[in-house]
Structures are given as structure tokens and as C-alpha cells.
Amino acid sequence: MSKQINVALIGNPNTGKTSVFNALTGLNQKVGNYPGITVEKKEGICKLPRGVKAHIIDLPGTYSLNASSLDENVVIELLLNKNDKDYPDLAVVVSDVENLKRNLLLFTQIKDLKIPTILVINMSDRMAYKGISLDIDYLEQELKTKIALISTRKNKGINELKELITHFKELSTEPCLDASTIDKAYFENLRKAFPNQLLYKLWLVITQDVNFGKTDRKTFEAVEDFKTKSKTDLKRLQQKETIKRYQFINETLKLGQTIDLKSAKDLRIKLDRILTHKVWGYLIFGVILLTIFQAIYDWSSIPMDFIDSSFASLSEWTKNTLPEGAFTNLLAEGIISGLGGIVIFIPQIAFLFLFISILEESGYMSRVVFLMDRIMRRFGLSGKSVVPLISGTACAIPAIMATRNIESWKERLITILVTPFTTCSARLPVYLIIIALVIPEGRILGLSYQALTLMLLYLIGFGAAVGSAWILNKILKIKSKSFFVVEMPNYKLPLFKNVALTVLEKTKAFVFGAGKIILAISIVLWFLASYGPGDNFNNAESIVTEKFASENLPEDELNEKIESHKLEHSFIGIAGHAIEPAIRPLGYDWKIGIAIVSSFAAREVFVGTLATIYSVGSDEEETIKNRMAGEVNPILGGPLFNFASGISLLLFYAFAMQCMSTLAVVKKETNSWKWPMYQLVIMSGFAYIVALIAYQVLK
Amino acid sequence: MTLAELKRGQQGTITDVSSIHIPLKLLEMGCLPGNLVELVQVAPFADPMYLNINGTHLAIRKETAIHIIIETAHE
Ligand SMILES: Nc1nc2c(ncn2[C@@H]2O[C@H](COP(=O)(O)OP(=O)(O)OP(=O)(O)O)[C@@H](O)[C@H]2O)c(=O)[nH]1
Ligand SMILES: [Mg+2]
Numbered sequence: 001m002s003k004q005i006n007v008a009l010i011g012n013p014n015t016g017k018t019s020v021f022n023a024l025t026g027l028n029q030k031v032g033n034y035p036g037i038t039v040e041k042k043e044g045i046c047k048l049p050r051g052v053k054a055h056i057i058d059l060p061g062t063y064s065l066n067a068s069s070l071d072e073n074v075v076i077e078l079l080l081n082k083n084d085k086d087y088p089d090l091a092v093v094v095s096d097v098e099n100l101k102r103n104l105l106l107f108t109q110i111k112d113l114k115i116p117t118i119l120v121i122n123m124s125d126r127m128a129y130k131g132i133s134l135d136i137d138y139l140e141q142e143l144k145t146k147i148a149l150i151s152t153r154k155n156k157g158i159n160e161l162k163e164l165i166t167h168f169k170e171l172s173t174e175p176c177l178d179a180s181t182i183d184k185a186y187f188e189n190l191r192k193a194f195p196n197q198l199l200y201k202l203w204l205v206i207t208q209d210v211n212f213g214k215t216d217r218k219t220f221e222a223v224e225d226f227k228t229k230s231k232t233d234l235k236r237l238q239q240k241e242t243i244k245r246y247q248f249i250n251e252t253l254k255l256g257q258t259i260d261l262k263s264a265k266d267l268r269i270k271l272d273r274i275l276t277h278k279v280w281g282y283l284i285f286g287v288i289l290l291t292i293f294q295a296i297y298d299w300s301s302i303p304m305d306f307i308d309s310s311f312a313s314l315s316e317w318t319k320n321t322l323p324e325g326a327f328t329n330l331l332a333e334g335i336i337s338g339l340g341g342i343v344i345f346i347p348q349i350a351f352l353f354l355f356i357s358i359l360e361e362s363g364y365m366s367r368v369v370f371l372m373d374r375i376m377r378r379f380g381l382s383g384k385s386v387v388p389l390i391s392g393t394a395c396a397i398p399a400i401m402a403t404r405n406i407e408s409w410k411e412r413l414i415t416i417l418v419t420p421f422t423t424c425s426a427r428l429p430v431y432l433i434i435i436a437l438v439i440p441e442g443r444i445l446g447l448s449y450q451a452l453t454l455m456l457l458y459l460i461g462f463g464a465a466v467g468s469a470w471i472l473n474k475i476l477k478i479k480s481k482s483f484f485v486v487e488m489p490n491y492k493l494p495l496f497k498n499v500a501l502t503v504l505e506k507t508k509a510f511v512f513g514a515g516k517i518i519l520a521i522s523i524v525l526w527f528l529a530s531y532g533p534g535d536n537f538n539n540a541e542s543i544v545t546e547k548f549a550s551e552n553l554p555e556d557e558l559n560e561k562i563e564s565h566k567l568e569h570s571f572i573g574i575a576g577h578a579i580e581p582a583i584r585p586l587g588y589d590w591k592i593g594i595a596i597v598s599s600f601a602a603r604e605v606f607v608g609t610l611a612t613i614y615s616v617g618s619d620e621e622e623t624i625k626n627r628m629a630g631e632v633n634p635i636l637g638g639p640l641f642n643f644a645s646g647i648s649l650l651l652f653y654a655f656a657m658q659c660m661s662t663l664a665v666v667k668k669e670t671n672s673w674k675w676p677m678y679q680l681v682i683m684s685g686f687a688y689i690v691a692l693i694a695y696q697v698l699k
Numbered sequence: 700m701t702l703a704e705l706k707r708g709q710q711g712t713i714t715d716v717s718s719i720h721i722p723l724k725l726l727e728m729g730c731l732p733g734n735l736v737e738l739v740q741v742a743p744f745a746d747p748m749y750l751n752i753n754g755t756h757l758a759i760r761k762e763t764a765i766h767i768i769i770e771t772a773h774e
Contacts, residue, residue, distance in 0.1 A: 063727045064724075066723055066724075068724050099754070101754075102755055236719075239717065242727055242731070272739060273740065276742070278743050370758045371742060373747045373760070374743060374744060374747065483760070484747065485728065485758075487755070487757050488756040490756075
């Protein structure tokens with residue numbers, strides 16, 4: 001096997017590392033115009049000329065090798081651990097031509113680690129617009145590296161970059177400057193104490209707490225005793241080091257870069273005077289949110305109706321075409337109905353993903369962070385918590401991972417704990433169908449009642465999140481240093497391709513992720529609903545016929561009575577009746593109860609479960625919605641889904657913690673089962689109480 | 700004066716950032732002595748503050764800004 005070259009993409013946040021990664025590997029990792037889109041290591045393979053292969057690693061962005069948050073730490077951990085299987089043979093430092101000065105700081109630090117390094121200057125398409133010109137030869141010579149001037153947007157310079165990667169052995173590993181001059185005596189002592197170690201590595205280890213692999217720990221253990229300087233002194237030295245590096249960079253750029261300010265244009269400041277304004281900023285943010293909800297409703301109703309009726313006919317067609325039997329019933333009643341319950345929501349979910357992705361790609365997200373920081377701080381959150389709370393409307397899992405760029409552990413933990421309250425797309429199916437059943441159509445000021453109800457539910461979710469954050473902030477006794485620095489990236493016209501890909505990937509993940517669970521659950525449910533123990537189920541026909549013998553019912557009605565008798569006495573009916581006492585006070589019947597229980601795997605299962613239960617034994621071609629509308633409350637009469645039980649259900653789903661995957665991610669991010677278990681018990685308990693009160697008051 | 704006293708739209712030059720209350724990250728983003736700083740926008744209650752430091756646009760909280768010493772041209 002020819003040896004693969006390990007290549008690490010390193011650079012400041014938002015410089016286009018992931019875009020370069022995608023260009024090199026042909027993969028489609030998520031790109032966005034907000035510092036901190038990538039929070040984990042991602043890997044891919046790049047084919048180079050002459051049959052050489054490179055193993056490319058995309059890393060989270062970092063401003064320097066002094067980590068201040070978890071995502072940044074990933075980079076340092078990799079670079080300090082020579083035994084890591086991903087330890088790079090070659091570092092590709094990705095920089096943004098508009099912020100070259102700041103980007104070079106990290107570059108000079110990496111050079112000190114004596115790893116062969118290529119400097120990629122990305123976004124070259126912006127140079128003319130900003131009046132920037134570069135003397136590449138001069139820069140290559142001063143920085144002791146090879147430079148690739150590229151633009152991933154315009155697909156320029158990628159082949160030259162590949163060529164440079166192939167010839168990485170020719171790169172110089174000499175540092176750009178000698179950082180040890182900031183305190184000669186100290187560094188001399190360090191060198192003497194550890195003659196075999198790279199001096200700059202030692203310095204990095206001393207100045208920060210890095211989680212080392214076991215083997216490396218041993219080598220460096222003694223360093224712990226070498227902290228002869230106080231924390232404050234070390235920090236001052238780091239400040240000195242930063243200043244020294246900038247001196248070198250300024251001198252280099254003085255000759256290597258010219259910026260013609262006259263031809264430079266800056267839309268950012270002009271836009272931000274309005275978009276981050278004390279009054280207008282908030283107003284515009286509100287209007288954006290309102291528009292999104294209205295659009296989700298108005299734009300997706302046509303494709304949704306179409307999907308709903310298509311699945312109903314498909315199920316009917318399957319029944320009529322395939323030979324009669326248990327398998328056909330399973331397919332038509334269990335699987336197709338169950339899947340229809342999720343496919344129907346694709347339009348709305350795709351629109352939601354579309355808007356979030358546009359917000360992320362345009363650079364607006366950082367402005368929201370700015371606008372909300374002060375308010376969020378009152379609740380023990382950070383402005384940066386807004387991003388997980390907003391992207392949590394798609395799915396809580398990536399949202400919880402996105403908290404990794406929050407510097408303070410307490411703010412981060414609280415954000416993780418409250419994010420599952422935000423209305424994720426899995427709640428959307430439940431909300432939409434129940435809103436359609438219990439909220440009247442009609443409009444006020446051009447906004448439909450139904451859209452407003454949906455928006456209200458989002459606000460309730462958000463309110464629950466900040467409210468519980470406020471409580472957690474009072475209860476949790478965690479001391480952690482908190483500071484807040486957020487970059488305001490340039491506005492960018494969202495790239496159609498990036499947005500489309502994100503929407504496609506996420507929608508696909510949603511449908512297939514949910515699809516698998518729903519498939520499994522609907523098969524199990526179908527069996528449980530189609531079979532039952534004992535006489536009551538097996539002799540349903542004769543029992544019912546006997547019972548109504550005197551009434552002379554038409555055959556249709558009699559059949560219906562038989563089917564419902566069967567369902568009541570099937571396995572699922574028995575289980576449902578067992579839990580019914582617990583949910584009756586909330587206004588639900590046993591079928592809803594089953595749907596709620598199965599929703600603890602994943603919320604979106606709710607509609608599919610009901611669809612499966614209702615379609616077992618039914619002959620007619622019916623859409624899910626019509627079936628639900630036709631359900632009758634077994635005790636009170638009248639529609640089962642009325643205003644009171646509908647609101648109660650909506651509130652239950654707003655608060656309950658019903659998602660295994662989220663619990664698993666919380667466990668991973670907090671490193672303990674304690675927090676996810678609290679979430680499960682407290683959120684679901686609260687949901688039950690609120691739903692109970694709502695039904696009892698409204699009924 | 701400190702950065703926190705700067706008015707919206709006003710410019711100054713950073714003179715001292717040696718306070719240990721200033722996170723290193725801020726220095727690394729270019730908040731260094733000699734650099735020009737402009738207050739682009741403030742959120743309600745002047746917190747956080749949106750700055751343009753030598754072409755880098757970033758927002759920091761007031762609690763950090765009070766430790767950054769600057770001088771304005773007409774002082
Ligand atoms: N104009 C222009 N924009 C680009 C170019 N390359 C990337 N971008 C944009 O820059 C933004 C950041 O790109 P990413 O690839 O997500 O950057 P990253 O370095 O991976 O960011 P983090 O993972 O957050 O650190 C996106 O909005 C891209 O569309 C380019 O060559 N020209
Ligand atoms: Mg990235």
C-alpha cells in the first residue's frame with residue numbers, strides 16, 4: 001500500500017476550511033458564514049496527481065493555538081499528540097484574504113511546531129472588491145512556505161493546491177520567527193530541562209491544559225513541576241508573544257500586501273448600522289421570524305395535500321393489487337401509512353431548513369448573537385446560546401453540538417440543558433396536524449390563525465428554554481470564567497449550491513432517520529394491533545354479531561363494529577387500556593396514549609403511529625387528517641380531537657423530552673448520565689402537569 | 700480613557716491591553732496597542748459593543764471593554 005499523506009486543514013474560524021475540504025475531497029460537509037460551523041474533526045480522501053492519495057482532516061476554526069473553547073481544543077490536541085493516527089504530515093493553513101493579518105498569527109505558531117506547512121489564501125475573488133493586491137513571491141520567502149492563492153467559490157487554484165500537497169516534502173520546516181526571545185532565560189532553562197522536546201510544544205503544554213493521550217502524558221509529566229511562573233506571569237508572557245508575532249506579521253505585510261482603500265467597499269458597516277440598531281435591529285429580527293412562519297404555512301400546503309392524498313391512494317392501490325393476506329395488510333396498513341405520516345412533512349421541514357441555512361450563510365446569525373447577548377445573559381445564557389436555540393428549531397442534536405464554541409462551561413451546560421425545549425422539526429408534524437384539526441381557519445392582519453398558533457408554540461418553547469435557564473442559573477453552583485468575543489463576518493450572498501445542499505442533506509437525514517424508526521415501530525404496532533390473545537379477539541365476529549343481532553345493522557356498520565372490537569382487544573388495545581387511566585385526565589384516549597408512548601423513541605412517530613392504528617382494519621381510502629377528525633371521544637362523545645384535548649396535546653409535546661438521540665448527545669457532551677436523566681424526568685413531568693391543567697381548564 | 704467610554708461612531712487608538720482581565724483571544728484578534736478602534740454600534744445599555752479594530756469586526760461585552768485603555772485624537 002502506498003502511504004497516504006495526512007493533511008490537516010487548520011485556520012481561523014470562517015475562512016473557508018470546510019469549503020476547501022469539500023473542494024479537495026468532493027464531499028459535502030456543511031458550510032456556513034458563522035464562526036464555529038465545524039465543531040468536530042471530519043475526514044475525507046483526496047486523489048492527487050500520480051496516484052498519490054491524501055487523507056484530509058477538516059478541523060474546527062481557531063484563532064490561535066491557545067484554546068479557549070472546546071471546539072478549538074480539538075486542533076491543539078491533534079497537533080501536540082504525535083501518536084495520534086491523524087497527526088498531520090502536512091498542515092494546510094487556510095486564511096481569508098480579507099483578514100490575512102489576523103490569520104497569519106496562527107500560521108506563525110504552526111510553523112514553530114516544525115510541521116511542513118502550506119499557506120492557502122482563500123477568497124481571492126474578493127481581492128478586487130476590497131482593493132487588495134499581494135506579492136506572493138515575497139510572502140513565500142518571508143513566511144518560509146509555499147502559498148496557494150485560491151477561491152473555492154470560483155473554483156480557482158484548487159489544482160495548484162493539490163500540486164503543492166503532492167510535493168510537501170520540499171517544504172521548509174523552519175519557524176518564521178524566534179518566539180523564545182520574549183523571555184530568554186526562562187526558555188533556556190526549559191530547553192535544558194527537556195533537551196529532547198520541541199521547545200514551542202513545551203511552551204504550549206505549560207500555558208494550557210491539554211488532554212493528552214496516555215503516552216504523551218508521561219513524557220510531559222515533569223513539565224507540570226516546571227510551572228515556575230505564576231499564572232499571571234504566564235499570561236503576560238503570552239501577551240508578549242502575541243505582540244511579538246504581530247510585529248513580525250505587520251512588517252511582512254507592509255511589503256507583501258497593498259490595500260487600495262479607495263477602491264475598497266464595505267457594505268457591512270452600512271448594513272449593520274440598521275441591522276444591529278437598538279430599535280430597527282430587533283424589529284427586523286421579529287419581522288424575519290414572522291415571515292418564516294407564515295411562509296412555512298403558505299408555501300407548503302399544496303405539496304402537503306398532494307402527498308397526503310397520494311399516500312392514501314397508494315395504500316388503497318396496494319391493497320387492491322396485491323394478493324390478499326397478512327403481508328399485504330402489513331404493507332398497506334402498517335408501513336405505507338406509517339411512512340406517509342412522515343413524508344407529508346417534507347415540504348415544511350425543507351422550508352424550515354432553507355431559512356435557517358440562509359440565515360447562517362448570509363452572516364446574519366452573528367448579528368443576532370450581538371442583539372441578544374445582553375438579554376440572554378440575564379437568564380444565565382450567552383448571546384452565543386441563541387445560535388443553538390435557533391438551529392435547534394431544525395434539530396436539537398447538531399444544536400447541542402454547536403454549543404461547543406461557548407467559552408464558559410456554565411453557560412454552555414445551561415444551553416445544552418435547555419435547548420431541547422426549542423421546537424425541533426420533529427415536533428412540527430404533531431403540531432401541524434393538531435393545529436389543522438382544532439384551530440379554525442381564518443386570518444387576522446393577513447396572518448392566518450394557524451400560522452400564529454404555530455408561532456406561539458415556538459415562542460412557548462423558547463420561553464420554556466430561557467425560563468428554565470434562569471432557574472438553572474440560580475441553582476447551579478458552577479464557577480467558570482466567562483468572557484465573550486464574537487466576530488461579525490462580512491455579509492455574503494448565500495451561495496445557492498451551499499444552501500441547496502444543506503437543505504437536501506438535512507431533509508434526507510430527517511426522513512431517513514425518522515423513516516427507519518417509523519418503519520420499525522409501525523411494523524411492531526401493526527402486529528400488536530392485528531393480533532390479540534384470547535376469545536375476545538379471536539371470536540370477535542361472533543361476539544359482535546350476537547350482541548347486535550337484534551338491531552339488524554347494515555353490513556357496513558356491523559363490520560366496523562367488529563373491527564373496532566378486535567382493535568380494542570388486540571395486544572395494543574390491551575396495553576393502551578392499561579395506560580389509559582394515566583392519560584384520561586389529559587383528554588386522550590388509549591390510541592393517543594400508545595402514540596405518546598411510542599413517541600418517546602422520537603416525536604415524529606406520533607402521527608405515523610396514529611395512522612397505523614387507525615388504518616388497521618379500515619377499508620376506505622382516507623387521509624390521516626380525515627381519520628383523526630373522525631375519531632369520537634369514547635366517553636364524552638363528540639370529536640376526540642377538540643380544542644381542549646388538542647391544546648393539551650400541543651402543550652405536552654412542547655415540553656416533554658421525547659427523543660432518545662438527544663438524550664444520547666447530551667450524555668456525550670456533558671460526559672454523564674445525570675444531566676440527560678434530569679432532562680427526561682423533569683421535562684416530561686412538567687409536560688404532564690401543564691397538559692393536565694390545560695385540559696381541565698378548557699374542557 | 701477606556702474603550703467603554705467611546706461614543707458610537709467615535710474612533711480611538713488602543714494604548715494598553717496589559718490587564719489580565721482581557722482575554723488573550725481578544726489580543727489574538729488584533730486588539731493590540733497602536734491599533735485603531737471604532738465603535739460601530741452598541742446594543743441597548745451599551746452592552747455588548749460592536750467594534751472595528753483595524754478592519755476586524757467583533758463584539759465584546761462592556762465588562763471587558765472597561766479594561767482596554769485607549770486615547771482619542773482630540774485629547
Ligand atoms: N467569497 C468567497 N466566499 C467563500 C469562499 N470560500 C468559502 N466562502 C464562504 O465563507 C464562509 C465560510 O466557509 P466555511 O467553509 O464554512 O468556513 P470554515 O473555515 O470551515 O468555518 P468554521 O467551520 O466555522 O471554522 C461560507 O459562507 C462560504 O460560502 C471563497 O472562495 N470566496
Ligand atoms: Mg468548517
